[in-house]
Amino acid sequence: AQSVTQLGSHVSVSEGALVLLRCNYSSSVPPYLFWYVQYPNQGLQLLLKYTSAATLVKGINGFEAEFKKSETSFHLTKPSAHMSDAAEYFCAVSGGRGGADGLTFGKGTHLIIQP
Amino acid sequence: DGGITQSPKYLFRKEGQNVTLSCEQNLNHDAMYWYRQDPGQGLRLIYYSQIVNDFQKGDIAEGYSVSREKKESFPLTVTSAQKNPTAFYLCASKEGYSTDTQYFGPGTRLTVL
Numbered sequence: 035a036q037s038v039t040q041l042g043s044h045v046s047v048s049e050g051a052l053v054l055l056r057c058n059y060s061s062s063v064p065p066y067l068f069w070y071v072q073y074p075n076q077g078l079q080l081l082l083k084y085t086s087a088a089t090l091v092k093g094i095n096g097f098e099a100e101f102k103k104s105e106t107s108f109h110l111t112k113p114s115a116h117m118s119d120a121a122e123y124f125c126a127v128s129g130g131r132g133g134a135d136g137l138t139f140g141k142g143t144h145l146i147i148q149p
Numbered sequence: 150d151g152g153i154t155q156s157p158k159y160l161f162r163k164e165g166q167n168v169t170l171s172c173e174q175n176l177n178h179d180a181m182y183w184y185r186q187d188p189g190q191g192l193r194l195i196y197y198s199q200i201v202n203d204f205q206k207g208d209i210a211e212g213y214s215v216s217r218e219k220k221e222s223f224p225l226t227v228t229s230a231q232k233n234p235t236a237f238y239l240c241a242s243k244e245g246y247s248t249d250t251q252y253f254g255p256g257t258r259l260t261v262l
Binding site: 038043066068070075076077078079080083085086124126128135136137138139140141142 | 153182184189190191192193194197207237239241248250251252253254255256258
């Protein structure tokens with residue numbers, strides 16, 4: 035069974051500051067990990083994914099995440115926050131139920147950007 | 150343009166009525182999914198389908214039903230047995246391997262009056 039824990043339902047940072055959104059996972063099989071972003075009343079858009087290649091993964095909009103097996107973590111970072119980054123962010127894990135399995139999501143982190 | 154469409158965007162239902170949410174994709178993906186999103190709860194898997202004429206229950210299938218008669222279509226019916234159906238429903242699809250990206254539709258917001 036898999037699970038995802040996102041620490042902090044709301045994170046507030048100043049424009050230009052570092053963004054750090056935390057994600058810890060639990061998986062009984064080698065995990066594939068994803069970060070998605072959601073703007074109000076819209077679907078989810080993929081930011082980046084880890085599929086057992088490089089542990090540091092670069093995504094869109096300047097975001098990146100590092101897979102740390104020893105810490106079972108996949109934290110999302112961005113060096114300098116922009117007002118347009120304000121959104122809901124979801125970490126998700128895949129790896130069960132065979133090849134076309136669904137994702138298990140964390141509860142999400144709402145990122146607030148202060149001007 | 151390739152993508153996933155969901156309709157309608159907003160849907161209102163009276164208690165005791167069944168309602169069907171549409172999901173269509175032209176990405177030629179084998180696998181399709183339905184998720185339910187509630188505030189502060191993340192997304193939870195309702196049903197998924199790996200191939201035509203086959204589907205499996207997810208974590209919260211009670212009160213829902215699906216069909217997969219065509220590769221591009223995966224409609225979800227919310228039945229009167231679903232005790233708390235007011236939510237945001239998201240459809241997704243992917244090619245079929247665990248490493249593949251799931252692509253999401255724009256969602257349908259269902260409100261029970």
